[in-house]
Amino acid sequence: MQIAIYSRKSKLSELGDSVENQINLCRQYIKLNYKSDENILIYEDDGFSGKDTERPMFKKLMNDIKQKKIKILVCYKIDRISRNVADFSNTIKFLEQYNVDFVSITEKFDTSTPMGRAMIHISSVFAQLERETIAQRI
Secondary structure, three states: OOEEEEEEEOOOOOOOOOHHHHHHHHHHHHHHHHOOOOOEEEEEEEOOOOOOOOOHHHHHHHHHHHOOOOOEEEEOOHHHOOOOHHHHHHHHHHHHHOOOEEEEOOOOEEOOOHHHHHHHHHHHHHHHHHHHHHHHHO
């Protein structure tokens, strides 16, 4: 089973966890829940906003999913994937199309369950609200 970790940190804010910390926390989660931390693919976009999906390593991740290299995608928080509801929803649909489960370790969402799939869409709305609020402040 191939597991990938995706992490992202915007340069717009000094708040939040570093890319390295996100990856370490995801590794700990994987080791605890999947009993392995070997052969994990790491994708990190440091200095990229979550306003859209035009990020180099995110694109590489999506391409690797198309090539069926990944079965589970683990992320620190759902807003690391996107802070745009439409982009996030499209990403989840893409993952479903390729039978890839998505796990957000902070929110404890796991798309391998019906409740996890429902809750992840609700949370994406709040991620977009947070991005728009931050943009107004700046």
